[in-house]
Amino acid sequence: MSHTSKTRNLDFLEWSNDLAPLEKQSGPEWLKAITSENRRFAKALHGFKHSTNSQYKLQTAPTPWTYRGFTVGGDGWSPTEMWSTSNFEIKAWDADIDESTGLFAAAVMSPDGYERFTIEIYSFSKASKPTRIEHLKMPCGPKLAWLNTSDLVYLQSSHDLRYDSLWIWSSSTQKSVEIYRTRDPTCNLEIKRLEDGSVAILETDFETTRFGLATSESVHWIAKGKDILPVTKSVYYVDQDLCAQSILGGWIVKRSFGLLTIYDRGQKPITTVWGEVTADTRDPTRLFISDVRYEPYWMDTTTWSLSNPLPYPFTITYTPEPAPTFVIRPTTQEIKGLLVTAYGAYGIPTKAGSLVSRWHPLLKAGWAIASVSVPGGGDHTQKWREKGQRLGRQKSIETLRQVVVDLQEDLGVDPAKTVLYGRSAGGLLVTSTAIMYRGLVGGLYIESPYIDVLRTISNPELPLTLLETKEFGIGTDFKNVVQTAQWSPMEHLPVQGVPELLVIARTDEQDLQVYPYEVVKFIQRARSSDNESNADALKLLQISKGRGHFATTNKTREEDCWLLNKYIGHKYTKMPVLDPIKTNVTKAAEMLGDFKYGQWRKNRSASRKNRTERKNKTNRANRLNRKNRSNRNRKNKTNRRNRH
Structure with a gap:
């Protein structure tokens, strides 16, 4: 049938x-x-x-960064990034450069929009203008990485979205060979760069993950568990509640009830983030932080200094029960609507850090925005994730x-x-x-x-x-x-x-x-x-x-x-430009000292200010009402005594 x-x-x-x-x-x-x-x-x-x-300046993705002469940046809506130099640019889901040969490889999506990829390899060493030396047109995967041996590791796809075989392209022979193929139809392969130059291979079925290291000839399988965090070829974590770690960068990120806490090398808490922390293993000393309370900013972990983050002009609250929830209230007194966002699948964390930039038109129109982290997502523990899978x-x-x-x-x-x-x-x-x-x-x-x-x-x-x-x-x-x-x-x-x-x-x-x-x-x-x-x-x-x-x-x-x-708001209100944030640029060092609690105090002060303004307006209105009332309706001490 x-x-x-x-x-x-x-x-x-x-x-x-x-x-x-x-x-x-x-x-x-x-x-x-x-x-x-x-x-x-x-x-x-x-x-x-x-x-x-x-619309407010969109910063849902890290601001463009530089890597070996390339400027790398995306639009925040899709995984596609633009890799560009003075005389070359290419859109790719992933790209990497081999330092010893100068070869550049990129995973390029099909121009018709389908999620199908080819691998393009360019040489930058022999000419001022890059020369394409190979175009792997077979159905490839969206991720790749160079080994320390100058061999390229990439995936091939037997069916749409089914990345089931691992291949090596040799820079010396310019030929490809398959080194591993999974036989389990419920498993997919992933490639992950490690900060020591090793390349990790993850085989996962959304419940169990197997971790191995790729070489030019094979995959050396090392560990298996429900959750695996590889850092280097000798440092990895199995079924630990860690979000990310960098030995070179000297930091650890842990997640609990939708909040991220960054620790230094000595396990000292540095700050708590209401959103996301991302880093590239090729530059692990720079953390990009998307916090729902602030404009996006960078953190340099060598000095623990920040690019100057400015707070958003909204009252933002967080509550962990019955599920981790972030709420942004508009600056208007009347709330015209409420938008609630949620995801809850694949163990992927709910991205709350970019709520303001993604939903600013509604915020300026008087809407409240909320992000809810339900079981099934990656916002808490492994058990939290399992509660929302399949029958849960x-x-x-x-x-x-x-x-x-x-x-x-x-x-x-x-x-x-x-x-x-x-x-x-x-x-x-x-x-x-x-x-x-x-x-x-x-x-x-x-x-x-x-x-x-x-x-x-x-x-x-x-x-x-x-x-x-x-x-x-x-x-x-x-x-x-x-x-x-x-x-x-x-x-x-x-x-x-x-x-x-x-x-x-x-x-x-x-x-x-x-x-x-x-x-x-x-x-x-x-x-x-x-x-x-x-x-x-x-x-x-x-x-x-x-x-x-x-x-x-x-x-x-x-x-x-x-x-x-x-x-939904019924009466349409023009969505104006966000006024410049009238606040002093706080020195990074001053903010870093009490970053965990500083914005809570700012939000509380803003909330107090709003309450005071509302109270003053109410008092003025009451005084006007009393002034306009006739004498017989006025309540004074004599009237109160006469009623007894």
């Missing part, structure tokens, strides 16, 4: 889906769906005017629901003005929550969303189905299928749709991680049975072309924020 037929028969379970023919992603019905959805989305944007001044995913859904209710009560925001946001696997979490608990929120904003989970785990022909068996389960397991059906959003959409729910969605025709048919089916099912009456909330889907799984740009984010503010 075809996997795109309307009926799915698993021997122990059978069900029907009338929109299944769309899964072919071809033919007149598919083209009609794409055209009509894009036309509807464009119509909804009528009146939108893009302004380069309407319903726990993540319930946790998100509970946090949303608490936020609505704390901020005084109605469910109708609350929006859930998720991308990729986060789209599955927020969509399930919104559909399972009707009336919890008034809007759903999803990008490249994984939605049709039950038909995905029961279709082994899809790229990620077997690889993600340990994360989402498999369709051959009766218990797994039945429990997934209890919360799968597609199976809980009523016949009449969800007319009260505003949905804004984006996908891309070249997305291989989550095929676009999933969200097309969801949008059509979510519309009411009478084909969306005038009283129904809009269901909008834009299907782009050529960006794959990472379809977001500055322009698309600004458009979507405009739509959210128009249809």
Whole structure:
């Protein structure tokens, strides 16, 4: 039986889906769906005017850094980085330079937008202009690294997103040879550079990881565990609650309940970060820090000095229960809406550090922004991650629901003005929550969303189905299928749709991680049975072309924020430029001494200032009211005595 037929028969379970023919992603019905959805989305944007001044300077990725004559930088929305010199530039998911030969290698994505890669190798040593000496056109992986022997380690792919073999390209013979191939269809291979020049190979199935070191002839396997952190060829950690470590940089990063703490070589805590800490093993003394309270900044671990970080002009709070949650309150007194973001999958930490730059249009329009770290993500311990995998995913859904209710009560925001946001696997979490608990929120904003989970785990022909068996389960397991059906959003959409729910969605025709048919089916099912009456909330889907799984740009984010503010905030407010932050530039040395608690005091002072201003306004209003009241209504001491 075809996997795109309307009926799915698993021997122990059978069900029907009338929109299944769309899964072919071809033919007149598919083209009609794409055209009509894009036309509807464009119509909804009528009146939108893009302004380069309407969004805060985007710094969701590290500011450009230099490495051996190259300037390296990205846009923050996708893994692609631009590697450039005075006479050469290339866009790549990964690149590396061999110091002894001067050879440069880059993993370049297919120009049509599909997540398929080739390896380009250039020589910089013999001419002023680089010369391409090799182009490995076979299906390759997105990561590579040079060994100390000047041999290039790279991955090959037998199927889309299936990186199952490790290859060596010799700089002396300019030929490639396979040195390892995994036989487990649920495992993928990863390449990771270590700071001593070694190259680590990780074989993982999202539950167990095997760690080895690559040589020119083979892979020397060393350790196996649920969580492995390799640092050098002789220093690695198995099943330890460490986020990152550098021996050369002299630092350790630990994570607990969504917070990161940086320690020095002597285990002395330096600072706590409300966000992310990233470093490249080729320059481990520079830490890029994305903290939700500050503009992004760098930390030099040789002197423990900072580039001058400036605090954002918003009140920002954190709470660990019932799940780690960061909340940004707008500068306006009235909160026009609440956007709650969540992810909770693959053990990947929830990226809260860039909330301001990613959602600044909504913040300036008077929205509150919250980031929730539910079980399943990498925001706490390994047990925390396992709680949200496979059969435990319903726990993540319930946790998100509970946090949303608490936020609505704390901020005084109605469910109708609350929006859930998720991308990729986060789209599955927020969509399930919104559909399972009707009336919890008034809007759903999803990008490249994984939605049709039950038909995905029961279709082994899809790229990620077997690889993600340990994360989402498999369709051959009766218990797994039945429990997934209890919360799968597609199976809980009523016949009449969800007319009260505003949905804004984006996908891309070249997305291989989550095929676009999933969200097309969801949008059509979510519309009411009478084909969306005038009283129904809009269901909008834009299907782009050529960006794959990472379809977001500055322009698309600004458009979507405009739509959210128009249809959820009801009264559209122009999103102005962020005023320059009126604060003194604090010396790095002064901030470093009490960095852990300093911003809390700043936020508390800002909160006190806001409370004082509100109190003064109330007092002035009360005085005016008393002045305008007639004498007979005034309450004085004589009146009070006469009443006794």
